Amino acid sequence: MRATWLSAASEIGVNCATGSPAPPPGCAASTSTLSSTSCPTGPRVIGAPITVAWNAKEDLLDLLATARTRPDREQVRDLLYRFYRRCADADLPELQRLATTVETWWPEILAFLHTGITNTGSKGTNRVIKTIARDTYGFRNPGNQRFRTRCATTRRARGHLDAR
Structure with a gap:
């Protein structure tokens, strides 16, 4: 499944050839990452799986926050890559299912990001x-x-x- 998400990311222009966990050049680091420094009760108290899931959720919300702002292709690509990479590296079944759902619904999500129209x-x-x-x-x-x-x-x- 991991290869499927990364191939889906490469279809919209993400360079996944290196296989490195770092995002491609120009991809901004997450400003909403939960860590020991950003949250005093960080990973030591709430556990690494919850921290990873929270960060993946924030990555998805960062992507969806670009709706109605006419995001350019590179911005969407970088945010989607960051989300897929975090889900692929997490090894959590819930995040794998979430990434698969996003991949399945990607044409509709992309239409929402560009038009802002929902049902x-x-x-x-x-x-x-x-x-x-x-x-x-x-x-x-x-x-x-x-x-x-x-x-x-x-x-x-x-x-x-x-x-x-």
């Missing part, structure tokens, strides 16, 4: 519809159930418009 609005509306449908399950009239669902999902019912 959260439609997911929220579908959640409301399912909740109302569950609440009205016992109704004998399907038309009434549809009416209540429509009322719950209109902008006025959600408080967006003044009813005056």
